[in-house]
Amino acid sequence: MEKKTEIKKVTEIYSANKVAEMLEVKEAFVKRLLRERQLEGFKLGKFWRVTQESLDDYCAKCGKNGNGRHAASDQVRNKIKFHASLRSADFLPGTVERLNQEISDLKRDLQSETGHRKVAMIEKLRIAVTLREKIQKKLEGLDTELKDLGSKAYPDVAALVDTSPDALEELFTITVREPKKRMVDLLDRKVIERPVEKKAEGSDEEKPVLRVAAAA
Numbered sequence: 001m002e003k004k005t006e007i008k009k010v011t012e013i014y015s016a017n018k019v020a021e022m023l024e025v026k027e028a029f030v031k032r033l034l035r036e037r038q039l040e041g042f043k044l045g046k047f048w049r050v051t052q053e054s055l056d057d058y059c060a061k062c063g064k065n066g067n068g069r070h071a072a073s074d075q076v077r078n079k080i081k082f083h084a085s086l087r088s089a090d091f092l093p094g095t096v097e098r099l100n101q102e103i104s105d106l107k108r109d110l111q112s113e114t115g116h117r118k119v120a121m122i123e124k125l126r127i128a129v130t131l132r133e134k135i136q137k138k139l140e141g142l143d144t145e146l147k148d149l150g151s152k153a154y155p156d157v158a159a160l161v162d163t164s165p166d167a168l169e170e171l172f173t174i175t176v177r178e179p180k181k182r183m184v185d186l187l188d189r190k191v192i193e194r195p196v197e198k199k200a201e202g203s204d205e206e207k208p209v210l211r212v213a214a215a216a
Contacts (some may be wrong), residue, residue: 012052012084019050022080054078080148089142099132
């Protein structure tokens with residue numbers, strides 16, 4: 001009897017450019033890994049695509065490789081997982097809505113169905129409800145997962161999520177103009193936001209300014 005090939009469902013697919021962004025390397029480097037089969041991928045037309053599973057496998061191999069030229073740090077692996085979880089947070093709620101609609105339609109149709117067709121529809125309902133509950137469970141733990149991965153992947157900026165955009169701009173400006181100072185060092189100082197004079201006469205708009213004071 002001929003053995004059927006198992007078809008795996010793929011939930012995350014990235015372009016070579018997106019992989020390069022997550023690994024913080026050049027796109028040409030990622031394409032070389034793909035051509036050399038060090039990173040498994042496939043082509044859609046002339047464009048490379050990489051699955052989340054392939055990325056995980058590559059990072060795992062790099063971790064075992066120690067000081068190999070393609071070794072990946074824990075921080076890089078956490079970045080990959082972090083961005084994958086962000087994508088999940090974007091598309092999973094929509095999936096739940098579609099499943100709820102499918103479940104509603106199946107329940108309605110079951111009222112008038114009989115016999116063998118009803119058995120098949122009940123099985124469809126079971127599958128849809130099971131999948132919805134699994135996704136709901138994942139969504140419930142996603143905020144905690146993202147917070148944990150975000151602090152590991154981007155430790156210097158994880159504490160800035162509640163900082164205003166203007167204050168962030170000023171903070172990043174300081175780190176560029178004074179490259180010897182790390183952002184984590186600036187975060188150890190007292191950060192104060194204060195309004196300055198109005199931009200123009202008759203205007204109610206105020207521009208918040210960041211002042212970084214030396215730690216006491």
